[in-house]
Amino acid sequence: MRILFLAPHPFYQDRGTPIAVKLMLQTLSERGEEVDLLTYHEGKEVSYPNICIHRIANLGFVRNVRPGFSWKKVICDFFMFLSMCSMLLKKRYDIVHAVEESAFMAIFVKMLIRIPYIYDMDSSMAQQIVEKSPSLKPISRLLDLLEGVAVKKALAVMPVCEALADIALTHDRNKKVLILHDVPLSTENKNGQNINIGNEIETSGLRVVYVGNLEPYQGIDLLLKSFQMVLAKRNSTNLVIVGGMDSDIQKYKSKCKQLGIAEKVHFVGQRPIDNLEGYLQQADILVSPRITGKNTPMKIYSYLQSGKAVLATNIYSHTQLLNDQVAAIAEPTPEAFSGSLLQLVEDGALRMKIGAAGKRLVEQQYSLESFKEKVNDLYDWVERNINN
Incomplete structure (x- = not known):
């Protein structure tokens, strides 16, 4: 399959979500999938067979992008959206793998050219935004609704724990949800x-x-x-x-x-x-x-x-x-x-x-072998659904 992998954060860095993305890319590479990763301008270079890494423009005025909601991330996500559109004009993909807030970019792709997406749910975006910026608490219900849209429109959801799986199933109890626990590094x-x-x-x-x-x-x-x-x-x-x-x-x-x-x-x-x-x-x-x-x-x-x-x-x-x-x-x-x-x-x-x-x-x-088995099971399921 040709996969557009959206990772809205610096990559690679030695912290939570980038580490999980690295493990995912290694597994997809071993499967022989053709993956284009789109990520931020910051991060260490890594290399895997069949994986091509694309970065947004080098934004000299945006440095040290940290975890969680911030205006730096908003700026980077805007440029990431533009880069994604450019990539879609040049190549046809079978599936979009969207990490965290990039699910909203994937919704746009699905509506425009009908490419399905997997929502890689590493956190509750609604909760994370309010915790980072308490002044946004009055719109928390709206944020919950938007998170629900990301779940409902997805072909499948991959949360990292039971709590996030519960949130996903609250939004859509019939959704294909596969918990992909992290592993000991x-x-x-x-x-x-x-x-x-x-x-x-x-x-x-x-x-x-x-x-x-x-x-x-x-x-x-x-x-x-x-x-x-x-x-x-x-x-x-x-x-x-x-x-x-x-x-x-x-x-x-x-x-x-x-x-x-x-x-x-x-x-x-x-x-x-x-x-x-x-x-x-x-x-x-x-x-x-x-x-x-x-x-x-x-x-x-x-x-x-x-x-x-x-x-x-x-x-x-x-x-x-x-x-x-x-x-x-x-x-x-x-x-x-x-x-x-x-x-x-x-x-x-x-x-x-x-x-x-x-x-x-x-x-x-919670072994690495179990992690890879779950990724393979999900992508086997995705491939069957796409072919049908």
């Missing part, structure tokens, strides 16, 4: 096994590690306040934060100074995804303090795969995958989160128990 990336945190920062005692961006929804403020409370009782514990843009790191370093914990919180900045396993293996406890969202964070799968104890907040973003048998679950308040963190710091047997249980869960149910 550490199974494919062994280059980080020789990483030594001690060579980058001076630490002694237990290491609590967070991996990810430092956007507000990730709950870094909650994490730092909770860690301050833990240090009051166990001051040999260290917090290592891997990831984040320089501006966010500086902001949270200032926050640490205000809280009096700067000497115990270590920011190592962004690191290649190939080094992920090395950092996870040197942790004693892995944390996900996220405070909002519906989709399960991609890092959770790698956290579990590492065999280390995981502490996550009690929000559906986490609990649709985790329970108290495979992770420590705490309410998203400093008192509750610090209490659970302190319990893990003090109880090595508990850390080993839930770490082993989490590893079993992800190996049995």
Whole structure:
């Protein structure tokens, strides 16, 4: 099949959605599909057989496009729409694979030249926009309706978790919906096994590690306040934060100074995804303090795969995958989160128990092979529908 793949974000970058897109492209390449990927001007170059990467014009005035709704993304999406129209004039495609908001571009294509599309639902666009820009809350119902249109017009919907599948089925209960869970990245990336945190920062005692961006929804403020409370009782514990843009790191370093914990919180900045396993293996406890969202964070799968104890907040973003048998679950308040963190710091047997249980869960149910099998099943179904 000839596939037009719309990815409205920088590609490639070592973060959630671009990583998922990379895995999808690898699978489609292995199938022998002919894929034209259209994406933003930013990102690292990657190469796969049968995959041709097209980028929007290099917008010198738009740099460092971040996750979530922003005016930078609106500008990039406008130029992406123009590029898409140009590509459609030159080539006929069998299917459009539309990630997140590019589904609305795909609706235009379907209405104009009747090419069907798959809606790759990595998040709830309506919820994400309101969380990023609370001033838009009065139009949240309109945003829900628009998201519903994207679902209803799609040939199939691919959400990344049960919560998003529920949203899709609420809009259209007869829609073909296939949940495509993320997978642990550490199974494919062994280059980080020789990483030594001690060579980058001076630490002694237990290491609590967070991996990810430092956007507000990730709950870094909650994490730092909770860690301050833990240090009051166990001051040999260290917090290592891997990831984040320089501006966010500086902001949270200032926050640490205000809280009096700067000497115990270590920011190592962004690191290649190939080094992920090395950092996870040197942790004693892995944390996900996220405070909002519906989709399960991609890092959770790698956290579990590492065999280390995981502490996550009690929000559906986490609990649709985790329970108290495979992770420590705490309410998203400093008192509750610090209490659970302190319990893990003090109880090595508990850390080993839930770490082993989490590893079993992800190996049995969320492997890369399972991911590829689901992608192949869906595209086999799509091909049959197109041919009919």
